[in-house]
Amino acid sequence: xxxxxxxxxxxxxxxxxxxxxxxxxxxxxxxxxxxxxxxxxxxxxxxxxxxxxxxxxxxxxxxxxxxxxxxxxxxxxxxxxxxxxxxxxxxxxxxxxxxxxxxxxxxxxxxxxxxxxxxxxxxxxxxxxxxxxxxxxxxxxxxxxxxxxxxxxxxxxxxxxxxxxxxxxxxxxxxxxxxxxxxxxxxxxxxxxxxxxxxxxxxxxxxxxxxxxxxxxxxxxxxxxxxxxxxxxxxxxxxxxxxxxxxxxxxxxxxxxxxxxxxxx
Amino acid sequence: xxxxxxxxxxxxxxxxxxxxxxxxxxxxxxxxxxxxxxxxxxxxxxxxxxxxxxxxxxxxxxxxxxxxxxxxxxxxxxxxxxxxxxxxxxxxxxxxxxxxxxxxxxxxxxxxxxxxxxxxxxxxxxxxxxxxxxxxxxxxxxxxxxxxxxxxxxxxxxxxxxxxxxxxxxxxxxxxxxxxxxxxxxxxxxxxxxxxxxxxxxxxxxxxxxxxxxxxxxxxxxxxxxxxxxxxxxxxxxxxxxxxxxxxxxxxxxxxxxxxxxxxxxxxxxxxxxxxxxxxxxxxxxxxxxxxxxxxxxxxxxxxxxxxxxxxxxxxxxxxxxxxxxxxxxxxxxxxxxxxxxxxxxxxxxxxxxxxxxxxxxxxxxxxxxxxxxxxxxxxxxxxxxxxxxxxxxxxxxxxxxxxxxxxxxxxxxxxxxxxxxxxxxxxxxxxxxxxxxxxxxxxxxxxxxxxxxxxxxxxxxxxxxxxxxxxxxxxxxxxxxxxxxxxxxxxxxxxxxxxxxxxxxxxxxxxxxxxxxxxx
Numbered sequence: 001x002x003x004x005x006x007x008x009x010x011x012x013x014x015x016x017x018x019x020x021x022x023x024x025x026x027x028x029x030x031x032x033x034x035x036x037x038x039x040x041x042x043x044x045x046x047x048x049x050x051x052x053x054x055x056x057x058x059x060x061x062x063x064x065x066x067x068x069x070x071x072x073x074x075x076x077x078x079x080x081x082x083x084x085x086x087x088x089x090x091x092x093x094x095x096x097x098x099x100x101x102x103x104x105x106x107x108x109x110x111x112x113x114x115x116x117x118x119x120x121x122x123x124x125x126x127x128x129x130x131x132x133x134x135x136x137x138x139x140x141x142x143x144x145x146x147x148x149x150x151x152x153x154x155x156x157x158x159x160x161x162x163x164x165x166x167x168x169x170x171x172x173x174x175x176x177x178x179x180x181x182x183x184x185x186x187x188x189x190x191x192x193x194x195x196x197x198x199x200x201x202x203x204x205x206x207x208x209x210x211x212x213x214x215x216x217x218x219x220x221x222x223x224x225x226x227x228x229x230x231x232x233x234x235x236x237x238x239x240x241x242x243x244x245x246x247x248x249x250x251x252x253x254x255x256x257x258x259x260x261x262x263x264x265x
Numbered sequence: 266x267x268x269x270x271x272x273x274x275x276x277x278x279x280x281x282x283x284x285x286x287x288x289x290x291x292x293x294x295x296x297x298x299x300x301x302x303x304x305x306x307x308x309x310x311x312x313x314x315x316x317x318x319x320x321x322x323x324x325x326x327x328x329x330x331x332x333x334x335x336x337x338x339x340x341x342x343x344x345x346x347x348x349x350x351x352x353x354x355x356x357x358x359x360x361x362x363x364x365x366x367x368x369x370x371x372x373x374x375x376x377x378x379x380x381x382x383x384x385x386x387x388x389x390x391x392x393x394x395x396x397x398x399x400x401x402x403x404x405x406x407x408x409x410x411x412x413x414x415x416x417x418x419x420x421x422x423x424x425x426x427x428x429x430x431x432x433x434x435x436x437x438x439x440x441x442x443x444x445x446x447x448x449x450x451x452x453x454x455x456x457x458x459x460x461x462x463x464x465x466x467x468x469x470x471x472x473x474x475x476x477x478x479x480x481x482x483x484x485x486x487x488x489x490x491x492x493x494x495x496x497x498x499x500x501x502x503x504x505x506x507x508x509x510x511x512x513x514x515x516x517x518x519x520x521x522x523x524x525x526x527x528x529x530x531x532x533x534x535x536x537x538x539x540x541x542x543x544x545x546x547x548x549x550x551x552x553x554x555x556x557x558x559x560x561x562x563x564x565x566x567x568x569x570x571x572x573x574x575x576x577x578x579x580x581x582x583x584x585x586x587x588x589x590x591x592x593x594x595x596x597x598x599x600x601x602x603x604x605x606x607x608x609x610x611x612x613x614x615x616x617x618x619x620x621x622x623x624x625x626x627x628x629x630x631x632x633x634x635x636x637x638x639x640x641x642x643x644x645x646x647x648x649x650x651x652x653x654x655x656x657x658x659x660x661x662x663x664x665x666x667x668x669x670x671x672x673x674x675x676x677x678x679x680x681x682x683x684x685x686x687x688x689x690x691x692x693x694x695x696x697x698x699x700x701x702x703x704x705x706x707x708x709x710x711x712x713x714x715x716x717x718x719x720x721x722x723x724x725x726x727x728x729x730x731x732x733x734x735x736x737x738x739x740x741x742x743x744x745x746x747x748x749x750x751x752x753x754x755x756x757x758x759x760x761x762x763x764x765x766x767x768x769x770x771x772x773x774x775x776x777x778x779x780x781x782x783x784x785x786x
Contacts, residue, residue: 033692066695067444124460124476126541129649132576136757158542160460184459184477186433186688217653217685235652235685 015082026079028055031072038063038071046073054080091222093231095245096258100144103243107151110256114153117146117246118170119179120161123193127183128159130216134179134239143238152243163197167204177211177246180229185218191227198228211249213242266673266712268635269628269727270719275735276636282738283591286746291599293546294553298778300465300770301547302554303343304330305516306780309394309524309558312362313483315469322469325366326517338373340775345380346372348387353378358390384779391781395561398523402562405526408494412503415451417675418565418605418641420634423705424669424677426698427507427643431456431688433475435485439492444691446496446504448698452529452676454507455489456688457481462512462541463766467521477688481508481518486525505529510555511537511569513767515548519555523562529608529676530559534596535589536569538750539758540576544765545747549596556600557786563606567676568593571612571645573756579614579649580622583629584733585755586611590637591738592746601786604639608676612645613665621722623664628726630672631717644669646680655682662697666704671712677701 010023020027030053036042043063050058055077066072098106107115119135121128133140135156137147146154155173157166170178180197182190194214201207207228214224215233224232231245248258304326312329315322329347333339338346350361353375364370415422428450430441435455442453458475461468471488472480479485486508493504505528510518515532522530534552537543559566570586570593577585590609597607611633615622633642647661662680669677679697681689689697717723741749747762 031692033690064695066692067447070444070691070695072692072695126459128540129575136576138578138757159540160463160542186476187474189476 013085014087016085017082018079020078026056026081027076028079029061029074029076031074033066033070033072035069036071037069038065042071043073046071046075050075050077053077056080091225093221093233093241093245095231095241095248097241098244098247100149100240100243103240103247104149104151106247106251106258110251111151114151115176115246115250116173117152117154117177117179118157118166118173118175119146119154119181120157120166121159121181121183122161122163122166122197123182123189124160125182125184125190125193126159128156128181130183131156131158131179131181134181134215134237134242139239141238143240145239146243149243163193163200166197167200167206170206170210171204175210176250177213179213179215179242182214182216182219185216190216190218191223194224194227194229202228208253211246211253213246215242266634267631267715267717269631269717269724271632271635271727271731275731279588279591279731279735279738280595282735282742283595285742286592286738287595287599290549290596290746291553294550296774297546297550298339298342298772298774298780299516299547299550299767300330300334300339300772301514301551302516302780303333303339303772304514305520305554305558306391306782307343307347307358307362308517308520309398309782310390311358311394314359314363314366316363316366324466324469325362327466328366329362329372333372334770334772336373339772341777342774342780344387344779344781345383345777348383348390349378350375351390352382352386380777384781387779388781391785395782395785398558398562401524401526405528406563408497409503412497413501414503416503416505416641418639420641420673420675423709424644424666424674424701425451425505426701426705427452427454427505427676427678428694428698429454429456429678429689430694431478433458433477433479434473435471435479435488436473438479439489441689441691441694442489442504443492443496445694445698446493446502447500448695449702450504450694450698451502452505452507453489453493454529454531454678455479455481455485457509462509462537462543465513465767465770467514467517481521483521483525486521486527490525490527507531507567510559510566511548512541513543513547513551513770515551515555516558519558519564522564523558527564529565529567531569532556532559532566533569533593533610535593535755536572538760538765539756540569540572542760542765544768544771545750545760545762547765547767547771550771552596553600554782556597556602557782560601560603560606561786565606565608565641565676566597566602567608567643568610571610571614571643574612574614575649577755577757578616579612580616580619580625582756583730584737586629587633587636587730587734588737588741589755590633591734592741594637594640604637605641607637607640608643609633609637609640610643610645613647613668614645614649617647617650617661623668624722625726626668627672628723629730630668630674631723632727632730634673641675643676643678644674645678646684648680648684651680651684653685655686658682658684659696659700663700663704666701667708670705670708673712 017026058077061074139145456478459477507529510530510532534548659682
């Protein structure tokens with residue numbers, strides 16, 4: 001066993017600490033602005049904030065005058081706190097990642113018709129970059145968008161679609177899944193819009209019928225669940241991640257369980 | 266400044282095609298007015314109050330125009346009725362506006378003065394409005410002359426540092442804007458509340474609640490202009506103010522921007538058509554009138570071609586940007602604007618992992634500079650390929666700044682390290698300005714000290730983009746602009762001539778249409 005391995009063998013996951021260059025040093029960096037002029041007193045205030053965050057050996061790497069009456073700090077320190085990594089449970093989207101070909105094949109053989117997927121930016125949100133990346137033919141980072149799937153009937157409704165109109169269309173078209181992208185988050189408008197959609201979906205009895213998926217830079221799976229959605233996807237999500245989930249969840253609701261990755265071999 | 270060797274005959278051909286593409290659009294524009302043009306006309310002659318409706322301010326001009334539009338009485342414009350109302354009642358425009366909006370007076374039920382008298386009075390009112398706009402313009406230009414003003418349309422003084430504020434509260438925006446100016450910003454843009462472009466009225470008064478930005482209102486314009494004037498005097502540098510003159514209220518925002526001495530307005534019908542699904546006829550007609558006001562007030566417009574690269578691949582679609590810039594240039598010329606007022610937009614949005622990506626970005630940025638040498642071109646930062654890794658993001662912005670200063674861009678909208686996360690914090694903006702100042706200073710003369718290899722990667726790429734642009738414009742000319750847009754000529758978005766928002770606000774002009782601004786502006 002080499003020395004570095006033996007060193008890391010001392011890692012205690014029940015008492016996890018941030019890593020700088022020595023195991024358990026707890027080193028972190030934070031930056032923030034205080035609405036006061038840079039001064040020795042401002043520096044001391046920054047030290048006290050760092051200590052209250054749980055930092056030892058606080059180093060004020062820089063105190064800069066960002067504007068009149070504003071001091072910007074970069075701070076390093078060693079975090080006192082530990083986290084029990086072994087006790088962490090995280091809600092994750094429950095689906096195996098599959099390729100476009102695999103997904104098309106599953107829909108073809110197990111469902112036998114195209115799944116209808118509607119995508120939209122809802123409410124006042126006009127930022128379609130996310131929904132475009134997932135829906136449009138071209139896709140994102142080399143992963144083709146849902147429009148490219150032979151066995152998905154994917155329709156990108158674009159920006160500023162009203163929740164009620166989206167659901168009306170979903171009813172009329174017998175949609176199997178709805179993808180909602182939310183980018184603007186000021187005053188938590190994204191949460192309110194998502195909750196509103198699900199409240200309406202419930203009233204219309206669409207919750208069981210349709211797989212509801214939320215996405216966006218500030219959307220997480222737990223947040224989506226809280227809002228009543230079935231799944232949430234954040235930054236870096238590829239179209240095939242979303243398609244994998246939709247297909248698996250669609251089948252699950254019909255009592256068909258796809259094999260786990262390990263069983264495939 | 267190093268220049269690319271571009272085929273001048275091809276560039277000339279592109280301009281000719283753009284002129285031919287714009288021609289039928291101009292004919293269409295001349296045959297119509299819109300509810301927004303008529304509202305802007307009333308605003309310019311002095312109707313700027315608001316009535317309270319459902320507990321909220323609603324502009325008097327909307328109340329007035331809405332009723333007349335319902336009755337189908339706007340074919341000759343609002344002025345024949347409104348000016349007759351002034352003659353009959355003896356009220357000022359402002360007084361009459363309030364009385365009509367509150368439904369105390371019905372313009373359609375008044376006695377009718379002789380048409381010549383109405384026309385004469387309308388002309389006098391519009392001429393006075395024009396004089397007022399000119400005096401605002403001259404006052405603004407005087408402020409610029411008094412202070413240090415680094416702006417030069419051709420970009421010879423290095424890129425202008427342009428940042429956004431977007432708190433939603435105009436008073437917080439003022440704090441952020443002052444801080445940015447102190448850090449080195451030359452221009453402040455107050456981002457609008459999301460979807461304001463789709464409101465068919467301009468909100469009234471100072472506002473403290475917005476989503477993703479702050480409402481554009483006349484009072485918010487005034488508050489920010491006053492703050493920047495004050496800050497500019499303190500730091501000895503003129504600070505430009507920017508707002509958004511796109512969407513359903515284009516002509517009104519242009520009018521209000523002119524009244525409140527704005528310096529820059531984002532103004533682009535193509536943007537509204539493609540990205541806000543605004544009806545193309547409506548917004549092209551509106552754009553023309555707004556640009557007439559802008560031309561008088563010598564406001565620099567910014568066009569939105571940068572957005573094409575966020576929905577269409579930036580490596581493959583440089584030609585769409587350039588083709589649209591040629592068309593936008595022609596629309597601006599047709600509205601009496603000079604090239605020095607055309608802030609044609611583009612962006613550095615290519616995939617950062619693409620091989621030789623900086624060479625391709627330099628090619629695109631340099632060709633924009635060289636093809637539009639008189640225009641204050643506006644360079645937009647990476648957004649599409651940004652993620653939460655703020656350190657990498659900061660580095661992307663540094664390379665963007667490097668390309669900007671190297672290729673002589675006029676207006677540089679600085680990228681933010683936190684681009685994919687939130688509207689900028691004070692410290693984000695400060696860090697970004699520090700980044701830009703470092704690079705703009707350190708590489709200030711680089712563009713003048715190098716040459717591009719003849720037949721090298723950069724020059725060949727520019728030649729390829731120009732060839733594709735020419736082919737694209739030939740296609741658009743053959744199909745017509747609206748058909749081409751329907752077939753996704755730009756940004757991979759399809760729109761129809763009769764689709765989109767605001768179409769019901771387009772009005773066919775009747776004989777006797779009266780609006781002296783069309784001669785005066």
